Amino acid sequence: MKITINGKKTALKSPQTLAAIVRQTCKEPQYVVAEVNGKIVKSNGWAKTVIRENDAIELVSFVGGG
Amino acid sequence: MISKKSDSLIIAGKKFQSRFLLGTGKFRNKSDVKSCINSSGTQIVTVALRRVDVERHEENILKYIPKNVTLLINTSGARNAKEAVRIAHLAKESGCGNWIKIEVINDSKYLLPDNFETIKAAEQLVKDGFIVLPYVSPDLNVARELVKVGSSTVMPLGSLIGSRQGIRTKELIQILIDEIDVPIIVDAGIGAPSQAAEAMEMGADAVLINTAVATALDPVAAAKSFALAITAGRLAHLSGMAQRAASAQASSPLTGFLYEQS
Structure with a gap:
């Protein structure tokens, strides 16, 4: 199934929870x-x-900024 | 003598002893952010929110910001009010507080803030319970509107962001200082401690510095130099120094000269 993470199309072999996706994608x-x-x-x-087919996920975090 | 303790900066009811807000962008080493906070005594630090870079796994900036420092989350990247509001809500969800520097930029050449969209965002975010500090081009009517919708400060730009040109909007900022009752924080364009001191001498309540510190060869020394200049400028403002005069005015008495005959 296809989903989008931070604007990038990605394929998942099986349905997953958001928790699993965050764990795999983010170091912190x-x-x-x-x-x-x-x-x-x-x-x-x-x-x-x-997470279901065609879901769009945004994962954001803090960076240095003025 | 004016005591430093009695001269607090008060934003949304919160007292600060430091009038130096530090931006955390462009630092070569993130650990310098922490050292700069320590060397300058800054109590308010800005950060931005971005998509997690899945490939680079960049280290989180929050690790380098002590817990007792107030985080001011910048909505940079927002091109309109709606995007700024969305970023603010995402930031709040992170548990990093509800202090938001509203920055809405829709102009890639001069990077000037969109005052109109900023007012719209400020109005919405105040309704949503945020403490808002909007970054704008200095304009009295815009500032009045921002105060009317509940902004806690007004942050006029000194000159183009990152340009280090100093206080090029001096007369317009002076009007805000004279007419607006919430703190005026000069943000953007300050490239040297002398320029920060100038803003403080004018009566600005605080200044926000980022590029000039972050890109210095020794950011920690640069941060300290700005802190000293901001303190000096503030003290000069409070001392009630006379304004500049068009004609010469002798410093020594013009009487009692040795050659005088009565």
């Missing part, structure tokens, strides 16, 4: 904020959020 998940299809998903809800 404790600093990450996640959005699925434009809606923020709180970190305590990642484990029960199953």
Whole structure:
């Protein structure tokens, strides 16, 4: 199934939870904020959020900035 | 003598002893951010929010910011009010507080802030419970509108961002200092401690510095030099020094000369 992570199309072999995707994608998940299809998903809800075909995930974190 | 303790910067009811806000972009070594915070005594630090770089796995900036420092989250990257509001909500979800520097830029040549969209974002974010510090081109009517919608400060640019040209909008910023009741924080374009001191002498409440510190060969020394200049400029402002005069005014008495005959 195809999903989008941070604007990039990705293929998943099987359905996964948001928690699993964050773990695989981010080195420091404790600093990450996640959005699925434009809606923020709180970190305590990642484990029960199953990602479906065509979902768009945004994973953001803090960087240096003025 | 004016005591430093009694001269606090108050933003949204929170007291700060330092009038130096530090931006954390462009540092070659992230560990320098922490050293700069320590050497300058800054109590408010800006950070930005970006997509996680899946390939580079960059280290998180928050590791280098002590917990007692107030985080000011910049909405940089937002091109309109809607995007700024979205970034602010994402930032709040991270648990890093609700202090937002609204920065809306839709002009890639001069990187000038979009004042109109900034007002719209400020109005919405105040309603949503955020403490907002909007970054704008200095304009009295815009500043009044920002205060009306509940902004905690107004942050006018001194000159083009990253340009180090100093306070090129001096007269317009002076009007804001004279007329606006919330703190005026001069942001962008300050490239040298003398320019920061100039802003403070004018009566600005604080300044935000990033590029000049981050790109110095020794950022820690640069941060310290700005901190000293900001303190000096503030003290000069509070001392009530006389304004410049068009004609000469002798420093020594013009009486009692040795050759005088009565």
